[in-house]
Amino acid sequence: MKWFLILLSVLSAILISCSSSxxxxxxxxxxxxxxxxxxxxxxxxxxxxxxxxxxxxxxxxxxxxxxxxxxxxxxxxxxxxxxxxxxxxxxxxxxxxxxxxDEEEADQVGRDDFSWTAYHNLDRIYGWLDHILETYPQETSAFVIGKSFEGREIRGLKISYKPNNPGIFVESNIHAREWITSATATYLIKALLTSNDTNVQNIARNFDWYIIPVVNVDGFVYSHQHVCLELLEVTIQFQEYKINVPIFQNRMWRKTRQPHSSLCIGADPNRNFDSYWMANGGASSQPCSETYGGPKPFSEPETLALANFYRSISRKVTLYLAFHSYGQYILFPYGHTNKEAPKNLRDLTTVADDAAKAIRNLYGTRYTVGTVAGTLYIASGGGSDWAYNEGGARLAYTFEFRDKGNTGFLLPARQIIPNAEETLDGIVAMLKSAKNLAYF
The missing domain is CATH 3.30.70.340 (Metallocarboxypeptidase-like)
Known part of the structure; x- marks a missing residue:
């Protein structure tokens, strides 16, 4: 045990020595x-x-x-x-x-404007939100759902043209490396406020929108910093224990930034919601895993803040949207099991199918539709499942954006606009379909 503890101390020292430069x-x-x-x-x-x-x-x-x-x-x-x-x-x-x-970074160099031809860091996104609030004071208002583990505000924007509209909730960048999600969320904000398309104007004016561009603010900032010189690979063996520990600290960071062991940092926030948490092997109990569900439900300040805010508006929200990448899927509950189906499975499927058709009509991008567990894998403790099971959302979907794996999480910036455009078309079709089914 003594040598094992010494090893842990050495490894901890190595981690601390990583330079942010x-x-x-x-x-x-x-x-x-x-x-x-x-x-x-x-x-x-x-x-x-x-x-x-x-x-x-x-x-x-x-x-x-x-x-x-x-x-x-x-x-x-x-x-x-x-x-x-x-x-x-x-x-x-x-x-x-x-x-x-390198191509991704080159797109960002020298850009002082806020555009959708490059990815932006948290400060730029928050600065742009301030600009939107100043430009559209009648239609927009700011909200802060709470603070992250490292003390950053988690900010959102409400768009409302008239009182008593039904609500739509959008969360994005809950996984740090999925930059396309916050880029698409900000594009959605812009479109809802400036589009000349009558279909977009209709959904802007007849729904209240609650949009959080970056939920996992600490992880997102970290993914922009590319911290730590090298990948540290550690194999720990002591008595019956053997642990392979890949420690990645860089652009590919996924989790939060709250330490949960002496070796590994963060939990997967999309496995940390209190909805069938850790059920059926749908999350990992190992702190070094990319899908670590945390030591308990809502252990992460970011997921707890999101849930608390959502509860405060849940009575008026019918549709919950979670933006993720990648794989080109529109997914709905359940994530924790494929042995039972939600009561309104047919409606959930119809609405998702209509969205996928609209997406395909624009650029030919093909999305697969289905339950999380049946289409992808068992995943418990997810945000959209929690909103459906516990938060009262009658419709809850996870979008997995472009692409199919050729660039994966490093989707080139030149694809931001087409991805956002087809997503907007999908949302328009989704709301029309849901209205036809009397959800609004």
Missing amino acids: EKVRYDNYRIFQIRPDNSVRYNLLENHIGNESYQVLRYPRHEDGISELLVPPEKVESFKNFLESDGFDFDVVVGNVQKLI
């Missing part, structure tokens, strides 16, 4: 897309991932699903040999992750 690089890191086509290969891949320090970008939903892994250059050949020797169907969809990051 350094940036992690992903030169020649590759993203593999693997398609296990039976249960044997599915289990082989699952075991191999468990024994190696790869970062899982997409978890295989079933044995016929797709998994995507970020593989460092020194492990590329051995990983390819593993896949080929066991007959896996796979592709390398990104040959150099750093190239995508």
Whole structure:
């Protein structure tokens, strides 16, 4: 035990020594897309991932699903040999992750305006919200749902043209690295206030909109800082315990920033809501996991603040939207099980289908529709499930934006506008469909 504690102390010191002035690089890191086509290969891949320090970008939903892994250059050949020797169907969809990051950063250099041709950091987003509030004082108002673990305000914007409108709630960037979500949320705000499209004007004027561009503010700021010089891979073995710990501190950060162990920071906020929390293996109990559900429901200040604010407006909110990336899905409850269905499954499906058709009509982008558990995988403690199960939202959806994995979380900035445009078309169709079903 003494040596184990010494090891923990050393590792903690290494973590503390990471300098905020350094940036992690992903030169020649590759993203593999693997398609296990039976249960044997599915289990082989699952075991191999468990024994190696790869970062899982997409978890295989079933044995016929797709998994995507970020593989460092020194492990590329051995990983390819593993896949080929066991007959896996796979592709390398990104040959150099750093190239995508460099392109993303180049889009941001020298931009003083707020546009949707580049990604923006939290300060720029909040500055733009202030500008919107000054420009449209009659239609907009600010709200703060609370503060993050590191003390940042979590800000939102309400758009309301007249009293007694039904409410729409939108949360985005609850996962730090999913920058396309806050970019799409701000585009939605702009469109609701400035669009000349009569369909958009109709939904702007006949609903009250509560939009939070960045929920996970600490993680989002961290993902823009690229903190820590290198990826630290740690294997801890003591008696019966063996833990592989990949510690990523950079653009690919997903979780919150509240420490939950001496080694690992953060919980997955979209596994931290008090709705079937940790049920059926839908979240991890390991603090170093990307899907760690936290030590208890609402352990993260960000999810607790969101839930408390949502409760304060829930009586007027019918539709809850959660923006995520990637994979091109429109998902609805349940996430914790695929053995039972929500009572209004047919309506949930109809509304999502209509949204997916509208999205496809604009640029041909194809979205898959279905329950979280049945379409992707078991995921418990999610925000949209909580809103549906506990928050009174009769309609709750998770959008997983572009793309299918060619760039994944590093979606190029040139795709912000088309992604946002088709999402807006999808929301317009969604609200029309829900109205036809008498939800409004």
